[in-house]
Amino acid sequence: MKASVKFILALTVAALLMLAFRALAFTLYVVNGDGLAPELQGGDRVLVNRWSYGLRTGSRDGLFRYGRICRSDVERGDIVAFDSPVDSVGGVFVCRCGALPGDTIRVNGDLILVPGLSTCADENYYWMESIGSGNAIDSRFFGLVPESSIIGRVCMVVYGHDDTKPFYTGYRKGRMM
Template structure:
């Protein structure tokens, strides 16, 4: 009986440590779809370092958002983040996406409606009739501000704003494929609060169309992910 109890306790501690490790250090993300081909394909299991940009804590309800030992996303990083398009659930429970960062605060990127500057904490953007609606959207959705556009002018919390400043850093993500527009051309800027971590390794790959005994893909195990 004593040995059985020790075994159960050891197993419980091991499981708790594994869960803590997954939540606080590394996590495995399953690639879905073809947006990142040929670098990553459907069924790849990749290792994500949750400390790459600082460990994200707080779910916005019981505890406020925070970053432990924060760092900024770099151009070319392959990043996992929560989907901005999923608005029905809390941020930390939303679908996870993986794309390349192609725009950091202060960069100019090309969107469907023209060239725009990526907003950030240290980036002040002049308000024009062309970008007023976008800035109002970011203020209302991610910054908790009351923003509206009238006559091409931006009004925030009842005051007209000619130069916009931000409480968050934002990033622009790309699939790397011009024909695949499921990236920021679809869901727009991604705030820092949505960032989970950086993809650092391809652990293994599963071909879902094959039987279990031969579903692992050859040559796709323990490969380091490098910036393009």
């Protein structure tokens, strides 16, 4: 084989492996807003483990039956990435899981109480909350989040970047790995 064909083949295999790794194992998302400050700040790039609650199979829109391979439960307090459960607001959100299926949820202004005494949430629906600013978009805005919308658990901050500054100068030194 010619050297150029070997190079193109190696590059193609590397690209396919990278895409498979990104689609099946870990994905990088940008945190918008300071709803989870100081733990996560706007502009942080976080790594999400897609296997943390089991690999999603099927689709939410009903084309294929939804399921999870090696399913495990979401725990209260986990920081979770999930697809928007409403059509009016699109994108991926990063919030803390505040209530599990079966918990009682009471919103008192900005304070959310989760005593866990009686059933309020349906099975496989979760209450996601932001703990920072009062105008954050969380379950107070779009309601309970179905398990089928959950992508995975945030496992680490890769780096932080102030998006109001240029690409090469906006890195936050204290927010690397």
